Amino acid sequence: MFIKDVLESGDALEGKEVAIRGWIYRKRSSGSVVFLVVRDGTSIIQAVVKKGEADVESFAQASQATIESSVELKGTLRKDERAVTGCEISTKSLSIVSLAEDFPIKGGEGEEFLLDNRHLWLRSRGIASLLRIRMSILKELREFFEGKKCVEVQAPTFVSGACEGGATLFEVPYFDRKAYLTQSAQLYLEVMIFSLNRVYTIAPSFRAERSRTRRHLTEYWHAEAELAWFDNSKIMDFEEELVTRVFNKVSESKEYEILGKRPKELITPFQRMDYDEAIEIADVEWGEDLDYRAEKKITSDSEEPIFVYNYPKKAKAFYHRPNPDNPAVVLCHDLLAPGGYGEIIGGGERIHELDILLKRIEEVGLNPDDYYWYIDLRRYGSVPHSGFGLGVDRLTNWLVMGKHIKDVVPFPRMMRRLNP
RNA sequence: GCCGCCGUAGCUUAGUUGGUAGAGCACUCGGCUGUUAACCGAACGGUCACCGGUUCGAGUCCGGUCGGCGGCGCCA
Structure with missing residues (x-):
């Protein structure tokens, strides 16, 4: 037994x-x-x-x-x-x-040795607990989405071009062509709301960023959702409920007894601040995106996550919907976790007007032919809609109050680590 | 990409102004009837990351290469 x-x-x-x-x-x-x-x-x-x-x-x-x-x-x-x-x-x-041969891990080993022996290190009680907590987070996410009538869907991992036009895609050979590993399912999710109304996916995303921080992996799990008839404010309500529910349910887990610590209950509502307010606190010039130092400043006095909304258009991707009252900013938001855990959600309202989308694609210098299917959505019964992407590993790291995001992934993939 | 740091036994490490590389843990052997990272005793274990230079002599000084770590930028 x-x-x-x-x-x-x-x-x-x-x-x-x-x-x-x-x-x-x-x-x-x-x-x-x-x-x-x-x-x-x-x-x-x-x-x-x-x-x-x-x-x-x-x-x-x-x-x-x-x-x-x-x-x-x-x-x-x-x-x-x-x-x-x-x-x-x-x-x-x-x-x-x-009969086991002499087991290489006996306590007191360094980080590098342990990572090289991640396949054996995984047997430790602490990591086993972390993995069980990770499982509960995924389970709670799915339960929440299901309760909100969102349908779980799958998007392709091989894609033909950038979702956001960034230069951070992994290139892979694809017969006689080049393909890329996806960095977001968002554009495909937008397609599927016309079929299913509310959709979500939980899948890996890949970024070829040369990042060396405690918050970055090259392969990470992304929970993304897209909902018809949601505006930027309603989708923030949705995210707030999701994060609070998942956080508070998971933090009751018995696994925290093995880890020897337990997170405090999250209290709603989360503070929401306009980009203009945020840059004043963070001492950033208007038009710049918020860097990590700015994020830490903004969240330094808070135990709850904080929404920052309505960023300048030039700091964000082409699909964000410009604010009709102030076209220099877009109707988007980031959710910043407290304690230096960084941005855990990025989301917002998508452009649903055909003419505005075409104009934006042209402005940022993308080829409309590559996006014909995405543009088509605006021709056949377009609706206002919003969505977001949540970093599952970042959420997990925050929930276990971890030191480094790699610790909450069984086999972390980083710039300099591809093994085991 | 930028800045900083590191590489000595299987693991974790000490090594002074340049002068024969030292320890703890593990493995092996022996002992022990209540252990909690058990303990006690013995033995074993080294291409000092690699290449070159300076020197009578380099783990130590200099140059390069490789590998890694931390932070920033970028992002979830």
């Missing part, structure tokens, strides 16, 4: 025989007693193997077993304060399924 079920059985299994299998996590021995802490992916439990109590062959196997050897064992469950998880198994029989 699973160790977790054994631990949660209360008194029901006290004194009864239990059988578990897993991997040896810790081993201590003293002549005629071997203590094995066994890990099975659900939890850990101590097994005590005593000469005389266990059969001769089992005792020999226990003495011989190495860290990370896989084992099967049977014995009597007993409460014991001295054991890590409060109870232990007095082992009657034990067999090694596969």
Whole structure:
């Protein structure tokens, strides 16, 4: 049975025989007693193997077993304060399924060594907890979207050109042509609202930016949504509800006991500030995008995320809808997480008017032919709509109060890391 | 792309004005009937990242190369 079920059985299994299998996590021995802490992916439990109590062959196997050897064992469950998880198994029989070679990770290793051995490091309790929290975040995101009648869809990973005209795409050979790895599903999601009204996708995005910070990966998970009939303000309401719900639900997870810390509950509403207000706080010139230093200044007094909205047109991508009252700015927003975790959401209202879109495409020097399908949407029953992209790994890193985004991804991909 | 830092045993590292490379942990062997990163004893373990230079002599000084780390810019 699973160790977790054994631990949660209360008194029901006290004194009864239990059988578990897993991997040896810790081993201590003293002549005629071997203590094995066994890990099975659900939890850990101590097994005590005593000469005389266990059969001769089992005792020999226990003495011989190495860290990370896989084992099967049977014995009597007993409460014991001295054991890590409060109870232990007095082992009657034990067999090694596969004897592990000397395990390279034993504590005290440096970051680089651990990353080179990420495939083995992943077995640690801390990373296992992080991965379970990551799973809950994805689950809560999906539940939230589903509750809002959003349909989960998929967009292609191979694309023929930039979504945003940036020069940060990974180029890959595609038969006799060049293709690129997507950096956003947004344009495809906009297509699908005409079929499904509200859509979302959770998928990897790729950016060939030479970024070396605690907030960047070259491959990251992107939760993107696009909703018909939403304006910039309504979509911020939606995001605020989403972030709060996911954050507060996930922060109740038991995994935080293993991590030894737990985030504080998020309180709504989040502060919303106009770009003009933001640049005054951050001491940035009008027209510039907000850099990381500015983001930190803006969020420094807050424990909640802060929306900054209506950026100058020239600081943002072509598809953002210009403000009809002030065409120098576009109806968009970023959501900045507190504590230096950076921008976790970027979103806004999309241009739904054909003439304005064509003008913008021309202004930024893109070829309208490449976007014929995107432009077509504005010809056949266009509607006002908005959407956003959320950095799942950044959200996760913030939720676990992590040091570096790479820690919350099983196999992080960065400028200088492609292995394991 | 820019700025700063680092590379010594399997791992983590010390190494003074240039003078025979030192430790802790792990592995191996021995001991131990309640361990919590168990403990005690012994033994083992080095192309000092690589290439070149200065020097009687380089882990140490100089030049270059490679690899990595942190931060910024850019972004989610």
